[in-house]
Amino acid sequence: MAEKNSNLYEFTKGIIKQNPTLVTLLGMCPTLAVTTMAKNGIGMGLATTFVLVCSNFVISLLKNAIPKAVRLPCFIVIIAGFVTLIEFLMKGYIPELYSALGVFLSLITVNCIILGRAEAFASKNKIFPSVLDGLGMGLGFTLSLFTMGSIREILGTGSWFGFKIPFLCDDPMTVFIMPAGGFFVLGCLIALVNKIANKKPPKEISCSGCPNAALCKGQCRTESEEA
Amino acid sequence: MSYILILIGCVFVNNVVLSQFMGICPFLGVSKQMKSSVGMGAAVIFVMICATAITYPVYRLLEHFGIEYLKTVAFILVIAMFVQLVEIVMKKMMPPLYKALGVYLPLITTNCAVLGVTIGNIDNGYNFLQSLTNALGTGLAFTLALLLFSGVRARIENCDFPETFKGVPATLIAASIVSLSFMGFSGII
Numbered sequence: 001m002a003e004k005n006s007n008l009y010e011f012t013k014g015i016i017k018q019n020p021t022l023v024t025l026l027g028m029c030p031t032l033a034v035t036t037m038a039k040n041g042i043g044m045g046l047a048t049t050f051v052l053v054c055s056n057f058v059i060s061l062l063k064n065a066i067p068k069a070v071r072l073p074c075f076i077v078i079i080a081g082f083v084t085l086i087e088f089l090m091k092g093y094i095p096e097l098y099s100a101l102g103v104f105l106s107l108i109t110v111n112c113i114i115l116g117r118a119e120a121f122a123s124k125n126k127i128f129p130s131v132l133d134g135l136g137m138g139l140g141f142t143l144s145l146f147t148m149g150s151i152r153e154i155l156g157t158g159s160w161f162g163f164k165i166p167f168l169c170d171d172p173m174t175v176f177i178m179p180a181g182g183f184f185v186l187g188c189l190i191a192l193v194n195k196i197a198n199k200k201p202p203k204e205i206s207c208s209g210c211p212n213a214a215l216c217k218g219q220c221r222t223e224s225e226e227a
Numbered sequence: 228m229s230y231i232l233i234l235i236g237c238v239f240v241n242n243v244v245l246s247q248f249m250g251i252c253p254f255l256g257v258s259k260q261m262k263s264s265v266g267m268g269a270a271v272i273f274v275m276i277c278a279t280a281i282t283y284p285v286y287r288l289l290e291h292f293g294i295e296y297l298k299t300v301a302f303i304l305v306i307a308m309f310v311q312l313v314e315i316v317m318k319k320m321m322p323p324l325y326k327a328l329g330v331y332l333p334l335i336t337t338n339c340a341v342l343g344v345t346i347g348n349i350d351n352g353y354n355f356l357q358s359l360t361n362a363l364g365t366g367l368a369f370t371l372a373l374l375l376f377s378g379v380r381a382r383i384e385n386c387d388f389p390e391t392f393k394g395v396p397a398t399l400i401a402a403s404i405v406s407l408s409f410m411g412f413s414g415i416i
Contacts (some may be wrong), residue, residue: 005395025395028255029339033248072336073307088296106299106346110339112252180407181244187392187399195391 010129014136018114021144021186021194027113030104031145032182040160041149042142043097047090047105049138051082052114056122056134063123075118081111101111113141144189152176230360233353240413243340244372245405250340254373255398257331258336264377268370270331272363274313276342278306279362282345283355302345310336340369376405 020026027048034044058078061065066074070137087105090098108114117137124131154160156176158169175181241247244254250271282302289295306380312334317325335341344365348358379401386398 028251029248032251048303073304076303076307077300080303083298084296087299103343103346105352107249107339107343108304109299159289175407178410180403180410181249181250183399183403183406187403189394190399191391194396 007129007132011132013203014133014138014140015143016140018137019140019144020137021171022083022190023197025165025190026116027111027141028186029107029154030111032179032186033104033153034101035148035185036156036177038146038149038152039098040097040100041145041147041154043090043094043106045145046103047101048113048141049107049135051108052088052138052141053131053134054082054085055079055114055118056130057127059118059122060125060127060130067121070227071123072115072119075115075123076109077102079114082111082217089171089226125198148182148185148189151189153182158214181186195213230357233357233360234364234402235415237361237369238371239409240415241414242372243343243365243368244407245402245409249343249345250338250369252340254369254376254402255395258373258376258380261374261377263379265370266300267331268366268373269327270294270335271338271340271369272304272366274310274335275341275362275366276359277313278302278309278341278345279306279348279358281309283358286349288379296347298349299342304343306345307336340365372405376402379405399411 014020018024021028021031030044030048031125035041055075057080061076061080083106086108087098088104090101100129117134121133125133150160154168156178157174158165158172173181174216176185237243243249243252253267253271257263282305285305286295286298286303289297289301310332312326317332344362348361351361353361378397383397384402386397392400
C-alpha cells in the first residue's frame, strides 16, 4: 500500500508511525517547555507546522541551487526567515499566545525536527512529497504537544481549555504544570507508546534526526562510549 | 551585587535545563559519562560567552538601522559562523584543546540554549556586563545539570525497570526527580 499511495504515506507516516516527539524523539525542548496548557501546545504545534511546511517547500525548490558544502547555513537562514514571519503574524493576531510562548517561538529556528526534515527529506525529494511530509510531521508534533498539554493541564490545574472539571479542580496537583511534571509526563507517554507499539524503547536519542550528524558522523556517540 | 544575583539565579533558581527546558537534546544525549559531560559543558560555557560578546554589538547595530526583528536570523548566522571559525582555529593552533572539546563544537550550533541565552539577554534588557554574567551563569548551570545527571544515569543503567520503561523513559523520569530537587531553590532570590 505504501508503494501505491506513496503521497498518502508521506503524509501519514509523521502523524503516528514516525511521530517526531514520541517515536523518533526530536524537538524535546518545546515539547517540555510550552505544554503547561493544551492551548499553548496546539499554538506551538501549528506554528512549527507552518514553518516546517514552508521551509520544506522552499528547500525542495532550491535543492539543486544550494551548494552541498554550505547547505546547513542556507537551511538555517531559510528557516529563520519563516520563524520571523510567524513571530510577526502571532504578535499581530494572537498576542496572548505570543507572550505565552515567549522565547520558544524564536527557538523554532533550532528545532531539530525542522532541520532534520530539511536534511533528511526535503533536500532529496520533489516539492509535493516534501510539503506533505512537512504537513504530516507538523501535525504529528501538534498531536503529541496537544496530548501532553491536555494531560498536564487537566492534572495540574483541574481544567481543560479553561473549562473547570468537577472534582479535579478542587485539589489540583500543581506539580504537573511545573518543570518536573513535564519530564514525568513525557517519560510516561513514551513508555506508553512503546507498550502499544510493542517494541523495545530506543536506548538513546538516535543520530538520524540530528542535523549535525553530517558534521560529526556519530563521533559524539563513540567519544562518549570510549570515555 | 546584581551580578551575583544573576549568577545564582541562572545556576540554581532558573536552571537552564531543568526548569527552562533548553538544551534537552545534549542533556539526554551526552550525559552518559562524567568525562563527556565536562567536555560538553566546557564547550557550551565557552561558546555561550563568546556568542553573547558577539551578538550584543550585532543587536545594537540592528537597532541602529531599525531592523531589530531580524535578530533571530542574524544571531543564528553569527553563532553558526563563529562555531565553525573556532573549530578551524582550534584545530590549527591548539590541538590538545581541540581534542578535548572539538567533537562537541558542531553540536552546539543548534543547541537551543545558546540561541536562547542571546535572545534572553536582549529580552531582559541586560547591559553588556550583565549579559556576559548571564551567559557564564547559564553555561555553568548547563554543566552542573549534565554533571549531576551523569551521576544519576550511571546508577539507572544497572536498575531493573519494567521493559517498556527501559532507556529514554526511565531517563526522563529520573530527570523529573532531579528537576524536583531543584525546585527547592525557588524563592531564594
